[in-house]
Amino acid sequence: MIHFDNVTKVYANQNRPALDHVSVDVEKGEFVFLVGPSGSGKSTFLRLVLKEERPNAGTIHVAGKDLSRLSNFKVPHLRRRIGCVFQDFRLLPKKNVYENVAFALEVIGKPRRFIRKVVPEVIELVGLEGKAHRMPEELSGGEQQRVAMARAFVNRPMILLADEPTGNIDPATSIGIMKVLDRINRTGTTVLMATHDAAIVDSMRKRVVELEDGKIVRDQSRGVYGQAY
Amino acid sequence: MRANFIFSEVWIGLRRNLTMTIAVIVTVAVGMALLGIGLMINSQVSTMTNYWTDKVELSVFLCQKDSAFETCKGKPTLNQTQKTQLQQTIEGLPEVAQVEYEDQKAAYENFKEQPNNKVFLTVIQASDLPDSFRVKLKDPDNSQAVVNALSGQAGIANIVNQREILDTYFGFLGKLQWMALGVAIIMVIAATLLIANTVRLSAYNRRRETGIMRLVGASNLYIQLPFVMEGVIAGLIGGVCAAVLLIITKILIFDGIQSYMAQPLGWDTLAGVITFTMVVGVVICILASFVTLRRYLRV
Ligand SMILES: Nc1ncnc2c1ncn2[C@@H]1O[C@H](COP(=O)(O)OP(=O)(O)OP(=O)(O)O)[C@@H](O)[C@H]1O
Numbered sequence A: 001m002i003h004f005d006n007v008t009k010v011y012a013n014q015n016r017p018a019l020d021h022v023s024v025d026v027e028k029g030e031f032v033f034l035v036g037p038s039g040s041g042k043s044t045f046l047r048l049v050l051k052e053e054r055p056n057a058g059t060i061h062v063a064g065k066d067l068s069r070l071s072n073f074k075v076p077h078l079r080r081r082i083g084c085v086f087q088d089f090r091l092l093p094k095k096n097v098y099e100n101v102a103f104a105l106e107v108i109g110k111p112r113r114f115i116r117k118v119v120p121e122v123i124e125l126v127g128l129e130g131k132a133h134r135m136p137e138e139l140s141g142g143e144q145q146r147v148a149m150a151r152a153f154v155n156r157p158m159i160l161l162a163d164e165p166t167g168n169i170d171p172a173t174s175i176g177i178m179k180v181l182d183r184i185n186r187t188g189t190t191v192l193m194a195t196h197d198a199a200i201v202d203s204m205r206k207r208v209v210e211l212e213d214g215k216i217v218r219d220q221s222r223g224v225y226g227q228a229y
Numbered sequence B: 001m002r003a004n005f006i007f008s009e010v011w012i013g014l015r016r017n018l019t020m021t022i023a024v025i026v027t028v029a030v031g032m033a034l035l036g037i038g039l040m041i042n043s044q045v046s047t048m049t050n051y052w053t054d055k056v057e058l059s060v061f062l063c064q065k066d067s068a069f070e071t072c073k074g075k076p077t078l079n080q081t082q083k084t085q086l087q088q089t090i091e092g093l094p095e096v097a098q099v100e101y102e103d104q105k106a107a108y109e110n111f112k113e114q115p116n117n118k119v120f121l122t123v124i125q126a127s128d129l130p131d132s133f134r135v136k137l138k139d140p141d142n143s144q145a146v147v148n149a150l151s152g153q154a155g156i157a158n159i160v161n162q163r164e165i166l167d168t169y170f171g172f173l174g175k176l177q178w179m180a181l182g183v184a185i186i187m188v189i190a191a192t193l194l195i196a197n198t199v200r201l202s203a204y205n206r207r208r209e210t211g212i213m214r215l216v217g218a219s220n221l222y223i224q225l226p227f228v229m230e231g232v233i234a235g236l237i238g239g240v241c242a243a244v245l246l247i248i249t250k251i252l253i254f255d256g257i258q259s260y261m262a263q264p265l266g267w268d269t270l271a272g273v274i275t276f277t278m279v280v281g282v283v284i285c286i287l288a289s290f291v292t293l294r295r296y297l298r299v
């Protein structure tokens, strides 16, 4: 589903590469944790999958497509098949829960009847039934992140990228977030999650890819966060 | 594509930047009105040139009793045979197409017919107007040869080339036209900069929405359209204001000139000018928006 082959990324005005000859394969339906210290290149990895950034060397395949051959014109179609969740939720403050989720479908031109059918389903999947008409400011951090996950998943993407989704959330609430991610993963969606949260990684027992200074130093199925941190 | 979504975005954007929107509308309106006025003068000058080219003539005024002209001082006025002789001389010149004699009575009648001479009629009598020959030329550009040939002739008070009068007038209109076009260009540049600024502000105000749109895979066109539409709508409103200004200008100024210059500026010409300025205004708005968006809305 995601194939990195010798990928190197050096940002402009930066002499140290953010990713240094990274090769990794993620298969369909996998759940992968991306761990490593701050600045090790986790977010850069996720941005490369979205084609928000281009690699300086190496090739990236996502869903069978070589990203370097994908024209700018087709990038939006790639992104429709990838959902994204971030540490800072990125909700629209003037829209309620339902409207925030529906927005993702409206702007890609889905018919209204379809939107009215699937949005309530997804809101229920993330555990927010009954809160569809709340505004983001009336929700807790954990609930806001559920809205963000509902928006990321409402178009049934093949891949879900999560960049420290529990970074702003207390440990107890984080467990609920992880349950939702697990539920999404069980529908066949490949999940790639960058995190600093050792307890979560240890409890989930999923594949762990560890980055350090842009290099992969560990790739372990059913792994733990590691002792060093 | 969902039209009501885009229109609500456009409406929000226009209202959020109300002052900038008004600035854009005013500059577009003034710029396009001046461009239109330049074009109207241009079309007026060319229709008038066509109208007058085959009508201009030389007026050869003859000396009369107590004439103030230097060339007539101390000389007797021409008698009938001398006048006939002079007419034959003029007709004999190779550049001349036709000569007509206009005596005092006829001159007075002609004078009376022109509407803007009414004030003078109270003080002027037929005897105040000199006899003259109205000389039509084969080629209106070639008047100097005739003037030269006649300048030594006795009994001629002076020679007036109507074309010189018209040239002064056309020259004035020409300058007016270039001034209008020059200011129009400056206004167009100002409008472009203002639109660029408005779009940049809108893009900044809505960076959250556009960021999410990009993330969930909205097409570039879909993301950019509300911004471009903002520019287009401001441009269109400006264009309508310009059209109103142009209509007022036609009625108040051009229709006023018309009574002197015989050829009216038609509504069809005005419609053409308005359409052209509208298209120019909207195209400028679209281009300015797109160019700015490419810089401030990363895709
Ligand atoms: N837009 C950018 N321009 C220049 N350098 C960047 C940019 N984004 C990231 N970097 C650099 O690239 C390196 C990797 O950054 P990245 O954001 O991928 O790290 P990370 O593993 O996500 O860190 P964190 O855990 O703090 O989120 C860092 O050294 C960072 O300074």
Ligand SMILES: [Mg+2]
Binding pocket: A042, A043, A044, A163
């Ligand atoms: Mg990061």
